[in-house]
Amino acid sequence: MDRMQGLEDLLDLQAVDTEIDRLLIERQSLPALELYRAAHHHLTRLTADRDRVTAELRQATLDLDRVSGEFDLAEARVTTEQNRLYAGGLSARDADYMRREVEMLKNQQRDREEGVLMLMERKDELTAAQQALESEIAAAADVKDGHQAVIAAAWQDIDGRLAARESRKAEIVPLIAADLLDLYEQLRPTMDDGVAAARLGDGVCGACHLRLSPAEQAGALRSDPPRCIHCQAILVP
Ligand SMILES: [Zn+2]
Structure with a gap:
């Protein structure tokens, strides 16, 4: 997949x-x-x-x-x-x-x-x-x-x-994928408005709307799946 x-x-x-x-x-x-x-x-x-x-x-x-x-x-x-x-x-x-x-x-x-x-x-x-x-x-x-x-x-x-x-x-x-879905379902109840997956657009997390520095973005994108360092949302580049 x-x-x-x-x-x-x-x-x-x-x-x-x-x-x-x-x-x-x-x-x-x-x-x-x-x-x-x-x-x-x-x-x-x-x-x-x-x-x-x-x-x-x-x-x-x-x-x-x-x-x-x-x-x-x-x-x-x-x-x-x-x-x-x-x-x-x-x-x-x-x-x-x-x-x-x-x-x-x-x-x-x-x-x-x-x-x-x-x-x-x-x-x-x-x-x-x-x-x-x-x-x-x-x-x-x-x-x-x-x-x-x-x-x-x-x-x-x-x-x-x-x-x-x-x-x-x-x-x-x-x-x-089952593991990604599990992570998403676990995160959802803990997130504001149930937003556990969000677009990373212009360096800003679509869930918490906080900015990630270029270094933070690079770090986030190296992990699988990418996660927001502020709110832990799954980030979609
Ligand atoms: Zn966030």
């Missing part, structure tokens, strides 16, 4: 790997992802609010049913006692006792009625709040779906480009 050609192929591989890295970063840093996460949190919060309001509404409905039931029972009792008073035939003492009891029951009923009205108001408020939250949830779900569609489309595009780069990479890799 021609040594210079191997280095040129390595440079091609580096270009493809750099594009793959860039696409992977682009895939994970789409602005729509941030928007999607925000929309998801918003929707989660709204759903929790809706569930809380729904539970409160259920409780208010139970309370209203109970208090209304108590009111109806007590009302029937007031009517019965009143009817007994109207029917007469009671001793003055019993009649007085009953009159006062009816009076007390009526006072209790006024308090109950107030309670019923308050619970009805509470139920109306909660019903309105629940409906408002349902509308907000529907709108937030639409927003989230919108971001999801943008992400899906962008990812489909990026994945298509990634697949093209991967198949190009599969063509290049077999052209490169």
Whole structure:
């Protein structure tokens, strides 16, 4: 395998790997992802609010049913006692006792009625709040779906480009000597932006952009493969 050609192929591989890295970063840093996460949190919060309001509404409905039931029972009792008073035939003492009891029951009923009205108001408020939250949830779900569609489309595009780069990479890799490829793969994770192979142009390393003196260049080119004395990148003359 021609040594210079191997280095040129390595440079091609580096270009493809750099594009793959860039696409992977682009895939994970789409602005729509941030928007999607925000929309998801918003929707989660709204759903929790809706569930809380729904539970409160259920409780208010139970309370209203109970208090209304108590009111109806007590009302029937007031009517019965009143009817007994109207029917007469009671001793003055019993009649007085009953009159006062009816009076007390009526006072209790006024308090109950107030309670019923308050619970009805509470139920109306909660019903309105629940409906408002349902509308907000529907709108937030639409927003989230919108971001999801943008992400899906962008990812489909990026994945298509990634697949093209991967198949190009599969063509290049077999052209490169195994030991050179091993060195490149070992270096890549340690290098800035994953640049492990770079052109040496006008005495400047294409990876770290530092200059090599003529003596340093000559020294670098004597080793196989040539390496940058500054960043250790594999240099391609
Ligand atoms: Zn360098």
